[in-house]
Amino acid sequence: MDVVRRNNVTVTGNPHGPVVVLAHGFGCDQNMWRLTVPALARDHRIVLFDYVGSGRSEPSAFSEERYGTLDGYARDVVEVCEALDLRDAVFVGHSVSAMIGVLAADAAPERIGALVMVAPSPRYIDDDGYRGGFTARDIDELLESLESNYLGWSSAMAPVIMGNPDRPELGEELENSFCATDPEMARVFARTTFLSDSRDDLKKVRVPTLVLECTDDVIAPREVGAFVHDAIAGSTLVTLEATGHCPHLSAPDATNAAITRFLAALR
Amino acid sequence: MMCRIGQQPEPQDAGGGRTSDAVFAALLEDSAEELYEFAPCGYLSTLMDGTIAKINRTLLDWLGLEREAVVGRMRFTDLLTVGGKLYHETHFAPLLRMRGEISGIALEIKQADGGRIPVLASSAVKHGSTGEPLLIRTTLFDARDRRAYEAELLRGRKAAEEARKRAEADRARLQEALAVLQQSLLPDSLPTVPGVEAAAYYHTASPDRLGGDFYDVFPVDGKRFAFFLGDVCGKGPEAAALTSLTRYTLRAAALHDPDPVAALTTLNKVLHERYAGSGDPRYCTAVFGTIEPDAATGEAAIHLASGGHPPVLVLRADGTAGYLPTPGGLLVGVLPDARFATAGTTLAPGDTLLLYTDGLTEARVGEDRTSLYGDDGLLRFATGHAGRSPHALIRALTGLLDGFGDGLDDDTALLALGVPTSSSLSSATRSH
Amino acid sequence: MSPLKITARDATTGPVVEITGELDYASATQLREQLAALSLQPGRRLVLDLAGMEFCDSSGITALLAARTQALAAQAEVALAAVPGNTMRVLRIVGLDQIFALYPDSDTATRA
Numbered sequence: 061m062d063v064v065r066r067n068n069v070t071v072t073g074n075p076h077g078p079v080v081v082l083a084h085g086f087g088c089d090q091n092m093w094r095l096t097v098p099a100l101a102r103d104h105r106i107v108l109f110d111y112v113g114s115g116r117s118e119p120s121a122f123s124e125e126r127y128g129t130l131d132g133y134a135r136d137v138v139e140v141c142e143a144l145d146l147r148d149a150v151f152v153g154h155s156v157s158a159m160i161g162v163l164a165a166d167a168a169p170e171r172i173g174a175l176v177m178v179a180p181s182p183r184y185i186d187d188d189g190y191r192g193g194f195t196a197r198d199i200d201e202l203l204e205s206l207e208s209n210y211l212g213w214s215s216a217m218a219p220v221i222m223g224n225p226d227r228p229e230l231g232e233e234l235e236n237s238f239c240a241t242d243p244e245m246a247r248v249f250a251r252t253t254f255l256s257d258s259r260d261d262l263k264k265v266r267v268p269t270l271v272l273e274c275t276d277d278v279i280a281p282r283e284v285g286a287f288v289h290d291a292i293a294g295s296t297l298v299t300l301e302a303t304g305h306c307p308h309l310s311a312p313d314a315t316n317a318a319i320t321r322f323l324a325a326l327r
Numbered sequence: 328m329m330c331r332i333g334q335q336p337e338p339q340d341a342g343g344g345r346t347s348d349a350v351f352a353a354l355l356e357d358s359a360e361e362l363y364e365f366a367p368c369g370y371l372s373t374l375m376d377g378t379i380a381k382i383n384r385t386l387l388d389w390l391g392l393e394r395e396a397v398v399g400r401m402r403f404t405d406l407l408t409v410g411g412k413l414y415h416e417t418h419f420a421p422l423l424r425m426r427g428e429i430s431g432i433a434l435e436i437k438q439a440d441g442g443r444i445p446v447l448a449s450s451a452v453k454h455g456s457t458g459e460p461l462l463i464r465t466t467l468f469d470a471r472d473r474r475a476y477e478a479e480l481l482r483g484r485k486a487a488e489e490a491r492k493r494a495e496a497d498r499a500r501l502q503e504a505l506a507v508l509q510q511s512l513l514p515d516s517l518p519t520v521p522g523v524e525a526a527a528y529y530h531t532a533s534p535d536r537l538g539g540d541f542y543d544v545f546p547v548d549g550k551r552f553a554f555f556l557g558d559v560c561g562k563g564p565e566a567a568a569l570t571s572l573t574r575y576t577l578r579a580a581a582l583h584d585p586d587p588v589a590a591l592t593t594l595n596k597v598l599h600e601r602y603a604g605s606g607d608p609r610y611c612t613a614v615f616g617t618i619e620p621d622a623a624t625g626e627a628a629i630h631l632a633s634g635g636h637p638p639v640l641v642l643r644a645d646g647t648a649g650y651l652p653t654p655g656g657l658l659v660g661v662l663p664d665a666r667f668a669t670a671g672t673t674l675a676p677g678d679t680l681l682l683y684t685d686g687l688t689e690a691r692v693g694e695d696r697t698s699l700y701g702d703d704g705l706l707r708f709a710t711g712h713a714g715r716s717p718h719a720l721i722r723a724l725t726g727l728l729d730g731f732g733d734g735l736d737d738d739t740a741l742l743a744l745g746v747p748t749s750s751s752l753s754s755a756t757r758s759h
Numbered sequence: 760m761s762p763l764k765i766t767a768r769d770a771t772t773g774p775v776v777e778i779t780g781e782l783d784y785a786s787a788t789q790l791r792e793q794l795a796a797l798s799l800q801p802g803r804r805l806v807l808d809l810a811g812m813e814f815c816d817s818s819g820i821t822a823l824l825a826a827r828t829q830a831l832a833a834q835a836e837v838a839l840a841a842v843p844g845n846t847m848r849v850l851r852i853v854g855l856d857q858i859f860a861l862y863p864d865s866d867t868a869t870r871a
Binding site: 085086087088092194198199201202205206276278279303304305306309310 | 376377402404408409410411412413414415416417418420421424435
Binding site: 558562609612634637656662665 | 784820821824828851852854855
């Protein structure tokens with residue numbers, strides 16, 4: 061199948077600039093980057109996509125087997141890079157996508173030249189001497205809530221969003237499709253995300269890496285940011301004055317400034 | 328529509344203005360403060376970073392928390408389950424930022440004792456005089472009943488989904504079984520008959536592809552091949568069972584004695600014994616024959632018998648065609664002792680014998696589909712194709728059948744056996 | 760295209776069943792059920808009057824054969840009256856013209 065269509069790939073920005081790939085996390089799609097794109101578009105060629113099972117990807121391409129592991133999602137990344145013949149791209153991944161980027165960079169080193177990890181977490185569940193922020197019971201409840209709150213995830217997300225005259229950049233189409241989630245595929249992605257343990261994979265990183273954490277992340281506590289920073293030799297850690305797990309939405313200016321600084325230093 | 332039970336007048340009619348006055352007075356007793364605290368929904372005001380600044384008694388009671396433990400110490404997300412937190416981060420908060428308000432989002436709040444209450448949350452951002460966002464006001468409605476209802480819907484959906492999957496698996500298994508049965512009714516391919524070209528076609532009108540027509544060609548001894556073609560009465564699985572019985576009976580009978588009348592007589596006995604006493608008479612029409620090629624002359628001798636079947640056609644190399652009449656042959660399986668009509672001919676190079684079932688001649692043609700294609704129509708068609716090879720003839724007839732469209736509503740079997748002219752090679756295949 | 764209609768009356772020779780309309784796969788069961796309800800005495804004759812029959816396919820032929828089986832089981836006779844030309848052609852092809860008693864109309868069929 062055509063990968064560009066399969067992953068709903070969008071290319072925007074400066075066609076002659078260095079390539080930045082923006083990868084969404086669990087429960088989202090490429091629209092999560094709408095406040096990031098304008099800040100990078102002038103100087104960078106920007107590649108956006110939806111993982112299979114998210115957003116407007118091709119539903120028929122989904123298989124529980126492939127997307128039951130993070131490697132399956134990493135293959136999506138590599139295949140998107142191959143389809144566009146990207147080289148030395150900067151991969152910006154949010155949340156679980158930061159770890160998917162680590163796997164993709166290891167699998168296709170010629171394609172990915174640097175990593176930006178936004179609110180990353182290699183392991184969500186607390187472990188011996190490790191604090192991931194969640195107990196195993198929390199995760200069980202989360203996975204169960206995906207089942208029981210089926211209607212919540214699939215349709216309650218969809219309070220019909222009226223036009224927003226204050227923010228004309230938000231087209232109606234975008235608003236209506238905002239992070240649309242197929243509950244069955246979301247369930248698979250959630251299991252893969254929250255039951256994974258990618259801590260050992262961090263050691264494989266050989267490219268310049270920026271780790272962005274929030275002062276008050278309700279998903280990944282500060283300890284996780286420090287863990288990731290320690291595990292990746294030569295990485296840069298930037299702590300954003302931001303609440304929540306999506307600094308690119310809750311504190312877009314600070315997030316964009318940190319990413320832009322990192323991109324400038326790469327040149 | 329208003330429904331009043333009994334004949335009592337409404338209260339205001341009885342008490343003049345007094346009752347409504349009392350109600351209104353009681354309302355005056357209700358302070359805005361009390362309404363906030365004890366409203367039948369949870370109220371919550373947070374700073375823009377989510378820190379809880381104000382919370383009402385109803386919500387504190389739901390949570391099982393004291394005000395001091397919450398205000399200034401907890402964030403809205405601290406009240407939520409993990410799933411709720413995640414949903415808040417990925418959906419609720421971004422949308423609220425985008426729109427300034429959001430309503431009817433399904434979340435779950437955690438109670439101090441570990442319980443969970445499903446709620447529907449709505450939030451709106453309050454802005455200051457210069458338009459800067461000041462705080463977020465949130466109301467939470469108890470959605471336990473709604474959640475129970477949703478759970479019921481979900482259970483129903485899951486049950487329906489499982490039933491659908493089961494039905495699909497059942498159907499797949501059934502289709503597999505049907506395919507195997509179907510294969511037992513018709514030969515996969517026709518055998519190579521030295522010095523003879525054979526071609527066949529089967530049109531099925533039934534959606535489950537279980538046909539009521541049949542044909543076969545097979546060797547019976549060193550010199551002869553047997554062939555048969557026929558039509559069983561009825562449709563569907565019962566007809567298929569009869570077809571199967573007929574086919575294998577004829578094959579077995581022919582190996583014992585390839586004489587056409589002997590083979591049909593054996594089939595007649597078997598069918599009559601099987602079905603006559605059942606109160607559900609079942610029978611078939613069939614032509615059974617043998618073909619014996621003679622390498623010395625390049626000709627082939629045909630001997631055949633018919634039990635109630637339409638006469639076969641012979642197409643000659645010289646461009647003529649004609650029926651080979653078999654009058655008086657009785658349906659097979661009707662009477663304990665049936666009579667079968669015999670006929671014979673010799674096929675010279677370029678001659679072809681055509682066996683068919685009445686789906687072909689009974690096809691409805693004409694603008695209004697009221698007249699039958701008929702014996703005369705078929706004879707004209709055959710005459711037009713006399714001299715052609717069996718394959719070419721079957722191809723032409725397949726085109727004719729296709730042209731009938733919905734005028735052809737019955738199964739139709741075609742079998743052509745011919746002696747090739749010296750220029751063409753002998754072969755045997757079956758077209759579909 | 761008219762639906763099958765079946766009416767029965769008694770003649771001195773036995774029951775006469777008039778079949779009008781189309782006798783096909785869909786309606787043949789109706790004929791077989793109504794015939795099964797008839798009581799036939801030994802030595803009597805069941806006459807099937809086909810003067811009004813517009814169409815008869817192989818299911819119809821089966822129903823006629825079932826009538827014959829039923830009559831023979833009751834030691835009665837069976838006869839077809841006023842067989843339409845097209846059906847007669849089919850009866851000849853399948854050889855049934857030899858096993859059914861045939862009469863030009865129901866009057867002659869009930870006279871003998």
